[in-house]
Amino acid sequence: xxxxxxxxxxxPLLFKGVQLTLLLTVISIIAGTTIAxxxxxxxxxxxxYVKWPIVVFIEIIRGTPLLAQLFILYFGLPPYGLxxxxxxxxxxxxxxxxxxxxxxxxxGSIMSIExxxxxxxxxxxxxxxxxxxxxxxxQALRRVVPSWTNEFIYLLKYTSLAYMIGTHELMTQAKFFAxxxxxxxxxxxxxxxxxxxxVVFFTNIFxxxxxxxxxxxxxxxx
Amino acid sequence: MSEEKKTILKIEDLHxxxxxxxxxxxxxLSLNKGENKVIIxxxxxxxxxxxxxxxxxxPPDRGRIYLDGEEITSQNINKMRQEIGFVFQDFGLFNxxxxxxxxxxxxxKVKKMDKQDAQDLAMEELRRVGLEESAEQYxxxxxxxxxxxxxxxxxxxxxxxxxxxxxxxSALDPELIGEVLNVMKNLAKExxxxxxxxxxxxxxxxxxxEIIFMENGYIVEQGPPKQLxxxxxxxxxxxxxxxxxxxxxxxxx
Numbered sequence: 082x083x084x085x086x087x088x089x090x091x092x093p094l095l096f097k098g099v100q101l102t103l104l105l106t107v108i109s110i111i112a113g114t115t116i117a118x119x120x121x122x123x124x125x126x127x128x129x130y131v132k133w134p135i136v137v138f139i140e141i142i143r144g145t146p147l148l149a150q151l152f153i154l155y156f157g158l159p160p161y162g163l164x165x166x167x168x169x170x171x172x173x174x175x176x177x178x179x180x181x182x183x184x185x186x187x188x189g190s191i192m193s194i195e196x197x198x199x200x201x202x203x204x205x206x207x208x209x210x211x212x213x214x215x216x217x218x219x220q221a222l223r224r225v226v227p228s229w230t231n232e233f234i235y236l237l238k239y240t241s242l243a244y245m246i247g248t249h250e251l252m253t254q255a256k257f258f259a260x261x262x263x264x265x266x267x268x269x270x271x272x273x274x275x276x277x278x279x280v281v282f283f284t285n286i287f288x289x290x291x292x293x294x295x296x297x298x299x300x301x302x303x
Numbered sequence: 304m305s306e307e308k309k310t311i312l313k314i315e316d317l318h319x320x321x322x323x324x325x326x327x328x329x330x331x332l333s334l335n336k337g338e339n340k341v342i343i344x345x346x347x348x349x350x351x352x353x354x355x356x357x358x359x360x361x362p363p364d365r366g367r368i369y370l371d372g373e374e375i376t377s378q379n380i381n382k383m384r385q386e387i388g389f390v391f392q393d394f395g396l397f398n399x400x401x402x403x404x405x406x407x408x409x410x411x412k413v414k415k416m417d418k419q420d421a422q423d424l425a426m427e428e429l430r431r432v433g434l435e436e437s438a439e440q441y442x443x444x445x446x447x448x449x450x451x452x453x454x455x456x457x458x459x460x461x462x463x464x465x466x467x468x469x470x471x472x473s474a475l476d477p478e479l480i481g482e483v484l485n486v487m488k489n490l491a492k493e494x495x496x497x498x499x500x501x502x503x504x505x506x507x508x509x510x511x512x513e514i515i516f517m518e519n520g521y522i523v524e525q526g527p528p529k530q531l532x533x534x535x536x537x538x539x540x541x542x543x544x545x546x547x548x549x550x551x552x553x554x555x556x
Binding site for chain 2: 195197198200201202203204205206207208211215216219220223296297298299
């Protein structure tokens with residue numbers, strides 16, 4: 082079969098897969114980033130009993146393979162009576178990973194803000210946390226956008242791992258389709274192209290957003 | 304006690320050490336309403352530490368500090384800081400905010416002032432330092448002198464009882480120092496109470512009511528500029544002033 086005909090035929094199935102891929106990516110990045118903000122602030126400014134659990138959490142998540150984490154949740158928990166759907170496991174796994182990595186990016190970004198800025202905020206009568214939320218965080222979030230864009234792209238592609246835990250995202254749909262017609266090479270080529278188009282699309286969206294929020298002194302090197 | 308003699312700032316027996324290094328060894332001074340005192344002295348003698356002790360950005364080890372009769376403590380510090388303006392050597396502008404945003408942020412976030420009122424007051428303070436044209440510019444777009452004037456406007460907007468200046472012109476190119484000193488001179492004329500750490504002898508001679516000479520954690524001598532320049536009590540003061548004048552010139556006026 083020609084690759085174009087194959088594409089037409091595969092489209093309905095793959096489109097369904099793409100929708101799930103995008104859903105999984107978007108909700109995981111939103112939840113993960115929200116958690117990351119608290120992790121980064123806790124690790125940077127929190128007292129010891131807040132800081133250390135966060136350090137341990139981040140190290141464990143970053144130090145173990147994502148697939149192993151997904152398998153533990155998906156295959157490892159049912160014997161203990163906890164049956165999570167593939168989608169739920171994927172959502173939890175991706176969110177947790179995204180939060181750990183983004184927390185570290187954000188922390189780096191927080192550390193790059195001039196240390197004097199918080200002192201100045203306090204000199205105006207702000208509490209430490211008022212200073213963090215009004216002065217440090219708005220700057221740190223702007224600076225973290227490029228690494229965060231990277232994280233989004235990783236996540237988008239990592240969602241393909243959900244195929245291993247019975248979630249009908251793009252890869253799974255492709256496998257279904259290919260096992261019917263044995264056109265593995267062409268089908269996976271099409272799928273790879275799908276991911277590429279998505280990545281290019283989002284990269285452009287984010288650099289547009291970056292430009293909208295750009296202010297002098299916060300330019301990014303491209 | 305007449306209004307002019309009201310004590311705004313009173314520092315008693317201030318001590319501060321960093322590790323084994325005792326930077327302040329018992330400093331006392333007071334500042335009346337509308338007074339302008341300049342602190343001079345070699346670097347490392349605790350001048351900046353003294354200012355930072357007053358608003359507890361660096362808390363003192365020992366000693367008491369009173370603002371307008373009320374002791375400044377770690378409990379009331381956030382309220383006290385609203386009444387003590389601080390102008391930093393490196394300006395300390397918030398980089399993500401415009402000049403106007405920098406002046407406004409303390410009003411909206413700390414004083415919880417109405418947005419429009421804050422806007423109007425911030426604009427007025429920018430006008431006072433001659434920068435209403437630059438209101439919408441970001442720190443990265445401003446010159447050093449403009450940045451420091453925004454820093455002063457930001458301090459002024461909080462309507463403080465006292466402004467502390469920590470070497471406000473030391474980070475500036477020589478040709479930009481004048482515009483900042485002019486703003487400070489005008490403030491002094493308007494009766495703002497100011498405690499200024501600076502090496503600008505012209506400012507000290509012509510604007511200050513009193514010069515405080517500090518060295519090795521002590522106040523060596525303090526008095527009106529005329530007295531310190533013409534007839535100092537100690538040889539050390541004479542030496543230091545002579546050196547400063549040689550280095551930085553007599554200053555204009």
